[in-house]
Amino acid sequence: METENQNPFQLDVGNLLAFNPFHNFPSLPTSRDELVKECLQEGTKLVQAVADSLFNLPSTEDVDGPLVKLPPPTTKLPREKHLPKPKPPTKWEEFAKKKGIKKLKKDKVVWDEQTGAWKRRFGYDRVNDDKDIPIIEAKMTDEPGEDPFAKRQDDKKKRVEKQEKNRLQNLKQAAKLGALPSHVQLAATALPITGTQAPPKKVTKDELGNVAGMAATSTASGGKFDRKLPGEKPAKKQGKHRKFLPVVEGSGICSREKEQTENVLNKLISKHSHEILNVDKAVTMYNVKKEKKARNRKNQEGRSSSTSNKLKPKKQLHKKGAKKGPGSSKKGKA
């Protein structure tokens, strides 16, 4: 430190930087190689100057080699992010400062008198758990109908909610000053304009597709020639698929129109077949009914009347309906 360094270079050992402001090329060297050589020479001088001061710093021995504590860099470079703003004190911190309340260091385990063991202060199997209380003595101020255990739980819930609200207020205050902690984000859950408490409903993919389809069909060309986004699928058809026969028929086995009309007629006939009379069936039905009636009358004389009376009316109702059919058609025919 007594002998001054004579070099005219500007050194910044913290950045391993050396600058020679006095060199200039009076005339550019003719060939590239010479230029390169001269640049390297100058560079070597500068690097040597930095190394001189670097290797003379006090070093500690390490496994890989000598470790040197670098001085702080002297060239000022702009920061990449703003300076972090200090967190504003929370409401409790301000109150504590005003009153002079100091933080007490708390132990992780607390002695539990009831069980006679060291238990956690919070968490699983903790000291003053609500569910471990077997008996709560009644006080004069208690109302007769309320459940004290439930009341304790409710009180705890309210306390937790209040704490959450206070925490949110503290974070909002910090966010206003721009000092929100980096891992916390405040997200708005409801729009402030509407004033309702319900959160905005999330639109599903199907709903969006429906709305897009409705918008498409309301255009003049039914949404067929609209420009589609890449990846958008063509609109789904609404309603039943209707197939129309071609106007001009090709060569085939039998005409499709004939088949179609045949199918239609068959369906018609089969639907109303119960109105069209099947004579044989009607006759046999009538005979069967008659025989049954005769049998029942015979039985009736033998048995008690009450039970058979009860059973009979139901059967007669059905028979009446069946009788109506052939009866009406007969009238029609006649």
Added chain:
Amino acid sequence: MMKIKTPKKGRVKRELDKRAPKLVETGKKTLILQGTKTSGTLNSVLSEIYHLKKGGAVRFTRKNDNIRPFESGGETSLEFFSLKTDCSIFVYGSHSKKRPNNLVIGRMYDHHVYDLVEVGVENFKSIESFTYDKKIAPRVGSKPFIAFVGEGFENVDELKHLKEVLLDLLRGKVVENINLAGLDRAYVCTAISSNKVYLTHCALRLKKSGTVVPRMELVEVGPSMDLVVRRHRLPNEGLRKEAMKTAKDQPKKKVKNVSSDAIQGTIGKIYIPDQKVGEMALPNKAKGVKRERREAKNKDANEHASKKQKEESE
């Protein structure tokens, strides 16, 4: 109505904390990307810069046609990328007839463009074209020596700006301690004329000399190129003042279990867990132990023998 969102995994929290603004900043990450058209030389320039800055750089390979750093609206994409990748320096390469082999080196403050320097690359020689002894090749991530030669860097405005930007780009991480055995690279920038700079990357060879300080020898290994300064944009004064603000020195952190006394000096407390001496296993089986086992065995044998005799007698 507001909701507090905190990350559910510790890893996410640690990543967010890494990106948060700090009092003392370590190195800046670099974003390397290209524009609509690039030339062969420009491609190799960009990939070699990426290689030089391997630990702290992000390389985008797609073309970005909406980035125009010097125009007012053309920076939004850059700022978005910078925000997402957490990079504060970017190197944007493009090639056109008017500006062949163009590189725009820019810096960001709070993910907004702070300043820009536009240079053209000429006489580029890539790493492959240099032949050298492979043993002295510099390792990835080592802190480089940086040397600036030339009065142009002091007198010419643009070169002064370029010097600052190059220092920021080539510097690497800011460290407190450095291992002297790991110094193996150097960048040399010479101002050839008032707008041209010759930049080259060399490996260091430390030769024995009489003193503690070794003799330095530079061997060109890496890319070398001529940078022609075209345009540049300095930051506006207010922004510059804000970016140059430094934090005051932090109060020293309290070291635990150390206290100092006027009489005794520095006292430290060491806490040792309870040594249960009686339960420790002996490493060498002492002779006494062996004898005990032998005697115990003999006793058992005798008992057996006596039992047998008893049975026999019975």
